[in-house]
Amino acid sequence: MASSDPSVAVLPLFKLTDVTFRYADGQVALNGISFAVRPGERVALLGANGCGKSTLLKILGGLQYPASGQVEGFGEPLTAARLDNEETAQIFRRRVGFVFQNSDAQLFSPTVADELAFGPVHMGLSAAEVEERVSSVAALTGIEHLLARAPFQISGGEKKRVALACTLATNPDVILMDEPTAALDPRAQTWLLDLLLKLHDVGKTFIIATHDLETVSQIADTVVVFREDHTIAAVLPASQLESNMKLLVQVNLVHDHLHRHGSTLHSHPHGHGVEHTHDHEEPPHQEV
Amino acid sequence: MHIPDGVLSPSTCAAAAAVMVPIWWTAARKLKTTLGAKQLPVLALGSAFCFTIMMFNVPAPGGTTAHPVAGTLLAILLGPWAAIIGVSTAIAIQALFFGDGGVLAYGANSFTMAFVLPMVGYAVYRLVAGKSSNASNRRALAAGVGSFVGINTAASIVGVLLGIQPLLFRDASGHPLYFPFGLNITVPSMLAAHLLLAGPAEAIVTAMVVRYMQRTGYTLYGCATEATADQNRSRRWESLWVGILAMIALSPLGLIAQGDAFGEWNAEDIRKVIFKVTGQSFVPKGMAHLQAMGYHPLSILQDYAQSGSSANVPGYIGAGILGVSSILVVVTILGRRLTKSEQAHYVHGEPNPSLTPSQSSGGLPIWLSASNSDEASHLSAGKNNPFLQRTLAELTSGTATALRADRWANQSGYLQTLNPAAKLAGFLVLLITAAVSHSLAVLAVLLIFANVAAYASGIPVGVLNRRVLLSAPLFVGGIAIPLMFSFASPGHPLVVLWHSPYVAVTTEGVSAFTLLILRVAATVAMAVLLTMSTPWHKLLAAMRSLKVPSIFVALMAMTYRYITVLLQTADDMFTARKSRTVGRVRDAEARRFVGNGIGVLFSKTLALTDEVVAAMTARGYTGEVKVVAQSVWQRKDKLWIACIFITAIALTLGEHYHG
Ligand SMILES: Nc1ncnc2c1ncn2[C@@H]1O[C@H](COP(=O)(O)OP(=O)(O)OP(=O)(O)O)[C@@H](O)[C@H]1O
Ligand SMILES: [Mg+2]
Numbered sequence: 001m002a003s004s005d006p007s008v009a010v011l012p013l014f015k016l017t018d019v020t021f022r023y024a025d026g027q028v029a030l031n032g033i034s035f036a037v038r039p040g041e042r043v044a045l046l047g048a049n050g051c052g053k054s055t056l057l058k059i060l061g062g063l064q065y066p067a068s069g070q071v072e073g074f075g076e077p078l079t080a081a082r083l084d085n086e087e088t089a090q091i092f093r094r095r096v097g098f099v100f101q102n103s104d105a106q107l108f109s110p111t112v113a114d115e116l117a118f119g120p121v122h123m124g125l126s127a128a129e130v131e132e133r134v135s136s137v138a139a140l141t142g143i144e145h146l147l148a149r150a151p152f153q154i155s156g157g158e159k160k161r162v163a164l165a166c167t168l169a170t171n172p173d174v175i176l177m178d179e180p181t182a183a184l185d186p187r188a189q190t191w192l193l194d195l196l197l198k199l200h201d202v203g204k205t206f207i208i209a210t211h212d213l214e215t216v217s218q219i220a221d222t223v224v225v226f227r228e229d230h231t232i233a234a235v236l237p238a239s240q241l242e243s244n245m246k247l248l249v250q251v252n253l254v255h256d257h258l259h260r261h262g263s264t265l266h267s268h269p270h271g272h273g274v275e276h277t278h279d280h281e282e283p284p285h286q287e288v
Numbered sequence: 289m290h291i292p293d294g295v296l297s298p299s300t301c302a303a304a305a306a307v308m309v310p311i312w313w314t315a316a317r318k319l320k321t322t323l324g325a326k327q328l329p330v331l332a333l334g335s336a337f338c339f340t341i342m343m344f345n346v347p348a349p350g351g352t353t354a355h356p357v358a359g360t361l362l363a364i365l366l367g368p369w370a371a372i373i374g375v376s377t378a379i380a381i382q383a384l385f386f387g388d389g390g391v392l393a394y395g396a397n398s399f400t401m402a403f404v405l406p407m408v409g410y411a412v413y414r415l416v417a418g419k420s421s422n423a424s425n426r427r428a429l430a431a432g433v434g435s436f437v438g439i440n441t442a443a444s445i446v447g448v449l450l451g452i453q454p455l456l457f458r459d460a461s462g463h464p465l466y467f468p469f470g471l472n473i474t475v476p477s478m479l480a481a482h483l484l485l486a487g488p489a490e491a492i493v494t495a496m497v498v499r500y501m502q503r504t505g506y507t508l509y510g511c512a513t514e515a516t517a518d519q520n521r522s523r524r525w526e527s528l529w530v531g532i533l534a535m536i537a538l539s540p541l542g543l544i545a546q547g548d549a550f551g552e553w554n555a556e557d558i559r560k561v562i563f564k565v566t567g568q569s570f571v572p573k574g575m576a577h578l579q580a581m582g583y584h585p586l587s588i589l590q591d592y593a594q595s596g597s598s599a600n601v602p603g604y605i606g607a608g609i610l611g612v613s614s615i616l617v618v619v620t621i622l623g624r625r626l627t628k629s630e631q632a633h634y635v636h637g638e639p640n641p642s643l644t645p646s647q648s649s650g651g652l653p654i655w656l657s658a659s660n661s662d663e664a665s666h667l668s669a670g671k672n673n674p675f676l677q678r679t680l681a682e683l684t685s686g687t688a689t690a691l692r693a694d695r696w697a698n699q700s701g702y703l704q705t706l707n708p709a710a711k712l713a714g715f716l717v718l719l720i721t722a723a724v725s726h727s728l729a730v731l732a733v734l735l736i737f738a739n740v741a742a743y744a745s746g747i748p749v750g751v752l753n754r755r756v757l758l759s760a761p762l763f764v765g766g767i768a769i770p771l772m773f774s775f776a777s778p779g780h781p782l783v784v785l786w787h788s789p790y791v792a793v794t795t796e797g798v799s800a801f802t803l804l805i806l807r808v809a810a811t812v813a814m815a816v817l818l819t820m821s822t823p824w825h826k827l828l829a830a831m832r833s834l835k836v837p838s839i840f841v842a843l844m845a846m847t848y849r850y851i852t853v854l855l856q857t858a859d860d861m862f863t864a865r866k867s868r869t870v871g872r873v874r875d876a877e878a879r880r881f882v883g884n885g886i887g888v889l890f891s892k893t894l895a896l897t898d899e900v901v902a903a904m905t906a907r908g909y910t911g912e913v914k915v916v917a918q919s920v921w922q923r924k925d926k927l928w929i930a931c932i933f934i935t936a937i938a939l940t941l942g943e944h945y946h947g
Contacts (some may be wrong), residue, residue, distance in 0.1 A: 105899030
């Protein structure tokens with residue numbers, strides 16, 4: 001594992017320098033992004049809709065390449081030229097797993113079992129090894145009862161579980177996740193947080209795009225906060241997030257919530273799920 | 289335009305498939321070089337898109353609606369090669385799961401809808417569009433013209449395929465073995481329906497989708513701005529290819545143009561044409577035999593003329609066409625009724641007009657805070673837009689069929705325990721047995737077998753038979769009904785309906801009618817039973833172990849997967865549209881909605897394709913399809929396949945010797 005090897009641990013796993021990305025229609029999605037990810041670190045990408053989180057994950061996953069700036073993964077530059085080479089691509093893809101925002105895009109096989117087998121089979125494992133991988137990863141994610149089902153016969157939350165399972169099936173070192181908690185019910189969210197902790201304990205690195213303020217401090221050590229102009233507003237430890245409400249208002253992730261207190265209006269930052277209390281002297285507190 | 293099994297002779301089916309194999313092969317090779325590792329996801333989503341829009345209804349003139357075939361559109365958007373593969377895959381899934389078009393007739397259906405239609409349509413489009421820019425109006429117009437010519441050419445080829453059946457295949461007593469009517473009826477009726485109804489609808493929708501895609505900035509196929517000299521050269525080669533293939537596609541039309549009055553051929557004419565095309569001298573045995581017995585291809589009409597009042601042949605042809613088309617219309621409407629009543633619960637879901645007044649403060653625009661319940665109450669929402677209802681109903685039932693396909697496949701029963709490959713092979717043998725049979729007894733045995741097998745497998749017999757009745761025989765029903773009457777099947781009168789002109793139901797007619805219906809029913813029953821008793825993924829594995837190329841199996845698998853996603857998206861779009869529909873929708877408006885809707889769906893398909901490509905790449909896919917090991921054959925499976933073979937041979941031989 002990367003974390004147990006001190007010589008690797010000092011090198012950043014991913015390093016971005018001044019990365020800018022434009023979509024084909026000229027739409028800027030990332031604007032001069034720089035930050036680094038250490039092995040074993042859990043990073044959350046936090047920002048309003050459309051700020052570029054998914055785009056950044058795709059760049060980290062070697063699925064898109066920036067218009068300018070450098071991206072390094074495992075100490076080597078991530079360029080189209082290098083990843084077009086089948087061998088380097090195979091090694092890289094083996095080490096990096098990706099849970100996409102849209103599960104329907106990720107689950108393209110006729111059955112859940114085929115879906116779990118897809119990665120291992122394309123890695124060249126033997127039939128017996130593939131079978132063993134499929135059954136153990138299904139057990140780990142609690143989807144054994146879904147193995148024979150087709151991806152269109154399962155619910156949104158189940159799809160997310162299957163997507164996570166098929167990513168884990170290739171045993172990647174780094175897991176990129178795009179809004180993993182979005183479709184999950186509260187119990188499943190807790191289950192996911194538990195699983196992520198276990199995976200963290202064995203040294204996996206996570207980079208998770210989210211706007212779920214409630215869970216961010218539990219799934220991440222470091223938070224990268226994006227502005228709506230596709231630049232980075234701050235990179236800070238997750239523990240400092242709550243004391244930085246101003247920043248979150250600035251990047252439009254939380255809104256100035258309007259409350260009516262008797263006849264006076266007052267406003268304060270309000271993010272969903274972040275616990276907050278009202279302290280008002282006068283007039284007496286009475287929400288409508 | 290889908291030809292079911294049992295109306296084309298097996299040799300016609302085989303010939304069409306033989307023509308398609310090199311075309312598929314060329315297309316696959318071309319796409320492999322242009323698309324690389326993206327080939328599978330791009331084509332799968334393209335096919336799923338094609339399948340989905342084939343379920344849309346477009347208002348056509350005269351209050352009717354038509355389904356777009358989409359081949360030309362796909363060629364304009366993704367290129368002609370992708371269109372060939374895309375439409376072929378879509379109709380393969382239609383044949384397997386929806387009983388739309390035959391399994392044996394798959395080659396013929398691919399030839400007309402997946403090859404002739406997009407190739408001719410695309411060639412005409414290129415011709416009309418010339419060098420105009422990607423965003424020009426001329427290109428949208430060219431798309432309309434191209435799709436119109438494409439669909440009509442394809443329709444006339446369907447007419448030719450059907451119409452040559454009675455010329456080439458008749459039994460000893462002169463009765464047609466397969467499709468009963470000649471070119472003089474089939475080509476004009478196919479053309480009439482497409483020139484007047486489906487064609488204009490297809491043209492308008494295609495042009496509108498192209499317009500929509502132009503506005504979104506999409507680069508139409510072959511319109512790249514920065515084409516290098518090298519690309520230009522390959523483009524030129526490509527257009528040459530397209531031209532040649534279009535000519536091959538059009539050549540059967542030459543058959544019709546021969547002679548002054550088409551359809552009135554004799555053995556000599558056929559010999560000339562066949563010699564011209566193949567360089568060989570050959571006359572269909574059946575025909576030579578018939579002519580020796582004094583029969584002519586036009587005998588049907590001549591008999592009609594002799595027994596009727598006047599000898600005005602064109603008049604009879606007109607009457608024949610009119611009769612066949614009107615019966616087709618009636619049967620189609622009846623079919624709709626049947627399908628509709630199945631989803632009666634769905635069709636009524638009008639938006640609730642009684643809106644509660646909302647707050648007028650809080651920054652809401654004033655118009656939003658005023659109640660409009662008075663206004664809404666007298667609008668008849670959705671009443672006058674059958675296209676919405678129909679499309680929704682069909683999308684919903686399509687989604688349901690696709691999603692619940694293995695409702696019975698996963699329970700325990702006889703058929704479910706068989707090895708899927710053995711089952712697939714067995715049903716294929718039975719299907720061929722049914723398709724070549726001309727004996728009521730054999731067909732009845734096969735139908736009884738299907739019912740018994742369904743019963744033994746826990747598949748409700750009623751459901752099986754309803755599916756059989758609902759799918760293909762509607763098409764045949766329309767064509768087969770006139771067969772009962774004296775003008776189509778002269779012979780011993782059973783019931784005389786009319787004396788002048790003479791119209792009667794004849795014994796020969798009734799038996800010809802029953803035979804055709806039973807044959808189609810038996811073939812459909814085999815296909816339906818196979819898909820009802822086998823989970824989709826096992827069917828795919830079976831195809832693989834029967835040596836169907838793995839790229840094709842993977843394509844079918846992914847197409848089916850994304851059909852469910854796109855059907856759902858389309859369903860949502862139409863539901864959303866319906867919930868916002870107040871008042872009457874004019875046809876033009878409805879067509880615009882369908883056109884834009886297809887455009888939106890295509891944009892969504894493109895975005896999804898990018899994501900799927902990324903997801904597959906992220907898990908190590910490099911363009912090569914790898915699969916896990918196959919299941920093995922057990923004693924039970926060998927026993928089953930042996931029984932099927934023996935039964936099939938016995939039935940066929942028995943029929944041969946006992947007539
Ligand atoms: N395929 C595309 N073509 C053009 N522009 C795109 C495309 N995908 C995304 N964008 C644009 O790029 C920007 C960043 O998009 P991205 O999907 O990365 O946002 P996000 O932070 O993941 O948002 P969300 O929280 O809604 O998932 C947005 O402005 C978006 O409109
Ligand atoms: Mg996103």
